[in-house]
Amino acid sequence: MFDGEVDTWRIGTPEGRWAGFGPYYAMFPVNFARYIISEYSNLGETVIDPFCGRGTTNYVSQVLGRNSYGCELNPVGWLYAKTKVSPARQLGRVLRRIDEVSASQTGGDRDPVNEFQDWAWCPEVLGFINSARRNLDWRTSVVDRTVASLMLVYLHAKLGGGLSNQMRQSKSMAPDYAVRWWKERKMRPPFVDPSKFLKSRAEWRYAKGFSAAHGRSRLYFGDARVGLERYNCELASLILTSPPYLGITNYQYDNWIRLWALGGPELPEWNQKYRYANKETYDALINDVFGALALKSRADAVIVVRTDARKFTLETTAYSMDRVWPHHQLFGRKSKASKPTQTSLFGDKSEKPGEIDLIAIPQGKEPPRGFIDVATCAVIS
Numbered sequence: 001m002f003d004g005e006v007d008t009w010r011i012g013t014p015e016g017r018w019a020g021f022g023p024y025y026a027m028f029p030v031n032f033a034r035y036i037i038s039e040y041s042n043l044g045e046t047v048i049d050p051f052c053g054r055g056t057t058n059y060v061s062q063v064l065g066r067n068s069y070g071c072e073l074n075p076v077g078w079l080y081a082k083t084k085v086s087p088a089r090q091l092g093r094v095l096r097r098i099d100e101v102s103a104s105q106t107g108g109d110r111d112p113v114n115e116f117q118d119w120a121w122c123p124e125v126l127g128f129i130n131s132a133r134r135n136l137d138w139r140t141s142v143v144d145r146t147v148a149s150l151m152l153v154y155l156h157a158k159l160g161g162g163l164s165n166q167m168r169q170s171k172s173m174a175p176d177y178a179v180r181w182w183k184e185r186k187m188r189p190p191f192v193d194p195s196k197f198l199k200s201r202a203e204w205r206y207a208k209g210f211s212a213a214h215g216r217s218r219l220y221f222g223d224a225r226v227g228l229e230r231y232n233c234e235l236a237s238l239i240l241t242s243p244p245y246l247g248i249t250n251y252q253y254d255n256w257i258r259l260w261a262l263g264g265p266e267l268p269e270w271n272q273k274y275r276y277a278n279k280e281t282y283d284a285l286i287n288d289v290f291g292a293l294a295l296k297s298r299a300d301a302v303i304v305v306r307t308d309a310r311k312f313t314l315e316t317t318a319y320s321m322d323r324v325w326p327h328h329q330l331f332g333r334k335s336k337a338s339k340p341t342q343t344s345l346f347g348d349k350s351e352k353p354g355e356i357d358l359i360a361i362p363q364g365k366e367p368p369r370g371f372i373d374v375a376t377c378a379v380i381s
């Protein structure tokens with residue numbers, strides 16, 4: 001079996017409906033996780049993803065009867081992941097909470113505080129979002145988390161596909177650019193009734209029920225180095241992850257609108273720290289996390305990492321894997337490019353960097369088809 005040959009979970013099944021929950025920049029495909037998890041772990045074993053993003057590794061592990069542990073620093077990724085593996089079980093409570101949020105709007109909630117808000121959403125939607133920002137306790141309440149993450153999914157999208165004026169769904173737009181773009185086209189935000197819209201989307205999401213979850217998922221909200229130190233359950237037989245790439249994205253700027261909707265700042269704060277632009281700190285992060293993973297995984301664990309094909313990120317990752325698992329063999333392959341739809345909506349036609357999958361495998365186990373030995377070939381040259 002090869003990941004391109006896994007039958008996609010259809011949208012008419014509970015697995016298909018929940019697996020894709022949460023548009024997230026730099027997410028990896030569900031089929032990739034399904035293939036790796038079913039090939040390289042067994043029922044009842046544990047899978048760890050220290051950079052779990054929207055929780056694909058965890059969700060797929062759970063459905064396939066594996067336990068899993070994930071760490072995620074970004075509230076948006078963590079929220080999607082947490083909802084995906086354990087949404088509120090009763091739809092009725094979710095629908096009621098949407099109505100409560102709507103009814104809890106106060107005086108200024110519908111008033112935009114900047115041009116971006118004025119052009120991005122109609123007053124009714126802005127009122128709902130501001131009420132949600134104040135009232136939803138998404139860190140601790142499962143119902144509030146489910147409502148907050150539903151709101152995030154549809155917060156910005158193509159016209160008609162969500163609560164907003166025309167936007168990308170996966171990635172937050174730069175505010176000035178977006179306002180200019182709407183103004184040039186005289187494109188005011190559409191009227192949307194937010195509670196009606198979100199309730200219909202909640203009903204759709206719940207319509208097929210839940211997949212029979214066999215495995216248990218635990219998710220840590222915070223830095224993987226701390227999360228891994230705190231992990232004290234069964235050692236993992238599989239590590240499946242995709243770390244941040246040096247200097248490419250900060251996961252903050254790309255998510256600034258959703259971070260605002262969770263209570264963050266009104267406009268994005270550009271902070272180089274989050275871009276992983278510094279080679280030394282990047283190298284330290286990768287080495288610290290892989291070092292910690294070695295302590296939380298079995299000696300015969302398989303480690304699969306999807307990463308950037310660019311030299312520094314790739315070499316840092318490959319050398320770190322080689323150092324931490326010296327008795328494993330390291331194989332690699334170029335992975336397929338992600339779909340163009342994530343970036344093309346607003347005319348971003350720039351070439352995206354390629355990605356590479358690395359697999360460290362104990363002696364005696366076969367690498368997947370198409371992988372070549374990193375030590376003897378040019379994958380990382």
Ligand SMILES: C[S@@+](CC[C@H](N)C(=O)[O-])C[C@H]1O[C@@H](n2cnc3c(N)ncnc32)[C@H](O)[C@@H]1O
Nearest residue numbers: 027028051052053054072073074223224244251
């Ligand atoms: C390439 S993305 C992973 C995406 C994930 N595979 C998915 O499908 O959604 C890398 C993730 O690592 C997270 N991250 C970066 N530094 C982290 C850290 N120190 N601890 C935990 N998560 C971190 C980022 O927020 C981002 O969500």
